Amino acid sequence: MTLVADILMVAGTLGVAIYCYVLSVRLKRFSTLESGMGGAIAVLSVQVDDMTKALSRAQAAATGSAATLESLTLRAETAAARLEVMLASLHDLPEDETGSDRRLRFVRRRNGRDDMEIGV
Template sequence: MTFVADILMVAGTFGVAFYCYVLSARLKRFSTLESGMGGAIAVLSAQVDDMTRALARAQAAATGSAATLESLTLRAETAAARLEVMLASLHDLPERADDDAGDRRLRFVRRRNGRDEAETGI
């Protein structure tokens, strides 16, 4: 009985050794930098670094644009306030002296050149 137990123990040991060998080969293929999963991880890591740098540049540009926009908005608000003051001061101006200014109509006078009259025979 001990002999059978020893044979089963040796068979189990060989099975575990073969299993460890297969796992080690898979792990080597997984971790190779050129072709395996390690290569994919290295490429993704480089892309993450590039994206981080691009994000930092975009944030710097957005901060600069926000500062420029804020200064332009301040200038526009100042100009609008000045325009409001000018418009309010227009209400203080006196009316025109001649009241018939609104009743006036523009007249258009056509004059003929001497050359035109000669050509038409008038």
């Protein structure tokens, strides 16, 4: 009986020794920097750095675009207000005395500025 127990003990010990050897080989492959998981982690780290830089550039571009859009919106609101004033002033024009339904003619002239003049 003792002999059988000793044989089983030696077999178990050999099994555990082989299992530990296999684990150590896998751990060495896992931790190598060039080809194992360490290499993959290094590559992913570089990609994260690149993505962080790209995100910073995108945020800067979005901030610049937002500022440009805000200034253009303000400019459009100013032009719309001026157009409303011009349209309101057209209602104040006197009717033609002859009773004919004459159409008004609008002329745009461009000076060096962005202003538009309305002529009759």
